[in-house]
Amino acid sequence: MKVVELYRYPVKSLRGHAVPSADIETMGMAGDRRWMVVDKDGQFLTIRQIPAMTTIDVEHRDTGILLKHDRHGSHAVEAPAPGTALRQVKIWKDMVAARSGDPAAGAYLSAILGRPVDLVYFDDPRNRPVDSEFGQPGEYVGFADGFPLLVATTGSLEHLNSHLASPIEMARFRPNIVIDAEGAWPEDSWKTIRIGSAELRIAKPCARCVITTRDPHSGEQPDPRGRCRPLANSIARPRVASSSARTRFRTMPVQSPSATRSRSSRPAYRT
Numbered sequence: 592m593k594v595v596e597l598y599r600y601p602v603k604s605l606r607g608h609a610v611p612s613a614d615i616e617t618m619g620m621a622g623d624r625r626w627m628v629v630d631k632d633g634q635f636l637t638i639r640q641i642p643a644m645t646t647i648d649v650e651h652r653d654t655g656i657l658l659k660h661d662r663h664g665s666h667a668v669e670a671p672a673p674g675t676a677l678r679q680v681k682i683w684k685d686m687v688a689a690r691s692g693d694p695a696a697g698a699y700l701s702a703i704l705g706r707p708v709d710l711v712y713f714d715d716p717r718n719r720p721v722d723s724e725f726g727q728p729g730e731y732v733g734f735a736d737g738f739p740l741l742v743a744t745t746g747s748l749e750h751l752n753s754h755l756a757s758p759i760e761m762a763r764f765r766p767n768i769v770i771d772a773e774g775a776w777p778e779d780s781w782k783t784i785r786i787g788s789a790e791l792r793i794a795k796p797c798a799r800c801v802i803t804t805r806d807p808h809s810g811e812q813p814d815p816r817g818r819c820r821p822l823a824n825s826i827a828r829p830r831v832a833s834s835s836a837r838t839r840f841r842t843m844p845v846q847s848p849s850a851t852r853s854r855s856s857r858p859a860y861r862t
Contacts, residue, residue, distance in 0.1 A: 594786055595745065596761070596769035601649045601656050602626040602710070603734045604637040606808075607765060608651075615789055618716045618731055619739025620767050622651045625713050626668075626692070627734040628700060633680040633711075635734070638802050641704050642810030658699060666699040668692065671712050680711055682734060687719050725795045738794050742768045742784065750775030762807040 600607035603624045614621040628636045628644065638644050650657040655669040671690035680689045692710035700708050713719075716731035721738055732739050743766035752758040761769060768786075772778070784791045805812045 592770055592772045594768060595771045596766075598762075598765070598767055598769075599623045599651060600765060600767075601651045602628065602647075602658075603635070604628065604641075604644045605647045605649045605658075606645060607762075608649075615740070615791075617739075618713075618733040619735060623767060624734040625670075626656060627680070627682065627689070627711055627713070628704075628708050629680050629711055631707050631709065633678060635680065635682040636708060638805060638810060641706075642805055642812070643704055645805070645807055645810040647700070647703060658696065660703055663699065663703050666696055668696045668710065670714070673714070678711065682719075683736070685719055687713070688715070689713050689718075721794070727792075740768060740791065741766045741797060742770060742778065742791075744770050744772040744778055746772045746774045747776050747778065759803075760807070763803045763805075765802070765807075 597610050597613050597620075598607045599610050599613060599620055599622055601622055601624070603626065605628075613623075618625075626649075630636060636644070646660060648659040650659065652667075655667065657665055657667050659665040671692060675690045677688045678691050679686055681687070689711035690713075692712055694709075697707075697709040700710060713733045716733070719732055720726065721730045721732050726738075730739075735741070741764075743761060743764055745761075748759075748761055748764075770778075770784075778793075779796075781793050783793060
């Protein structure tokens with residue numbers, strides 16, 4: 592097996608990009624989901640509520656990000672300084688202290704999304720421990736849904752596509768690490784993954800949501816009734832039924848124990 596693709600998503604639910612290599616830190620991939628769009632009450636917003644978020648491109652920079660849109664030009668955003676005011680924001684059930692972002696960035700995003708929004712920044716991993724049911728002491732996550740990294744395999748996607756009338760691309764699942772592995776669902780039995788000097792612990796499978804039925808570039812959901820049910824059935828049909836009602840594509844959140852560097856084309860080993 593080997594790593595064939597690495598992806599970073601600087602702003603939660605905005606576009607991501609393939610990268611040739613990445614540093615893996617306590618909160619996951621460096622620069623991944625450190626920013627988030629929230630409403631004026633501090634509630635997080637995603638493609639689920641605003642599909643147009645996928646039309647906004649993001650370029651990761653050492654000192655911040657560059658937001659880009661086909662019709663609205665670009666806007667550079669510097670990461671807030673450590674002393675910048677904190678505000679409470681909500682992501683799922685978690686209340687998190689985040690740094691207030693550039694007000695001009697909020698205005699830029701509001702014009703694109705058609706509603707008042709703000710951009711916030713996450714810089715302290717201690718602000719959000721992972722789910723205690725699956726996590727371990729000292730494990731933290733930024734603005735990712737639940738765990739620092741998401742892993743997918745090529746074999747599982749190929750198997751899924753064999754059950755669909757129209758194949759879908761890996762980008763639908765927004766993984767960080769894609770591993771070239773043969774066969775369907777080999778990751779079901781994995782406990783750890785070793786990539787170079789990095790050993791990543793498998794925390795849990797990932798329940799998939801409606802985002803996987805949307806085009807990752809336009810946010811459109813063509814024929815949602817015709818696509819969503821076959822997608823869910825194709826994931827679940829060959830597998831043991833879960834106690835959860837949500838469908839699970841075995842892209843899997845993993846926890847990074849320490850900082851290291853990962854590159855695409857590196858061998859990957861599982862235990």
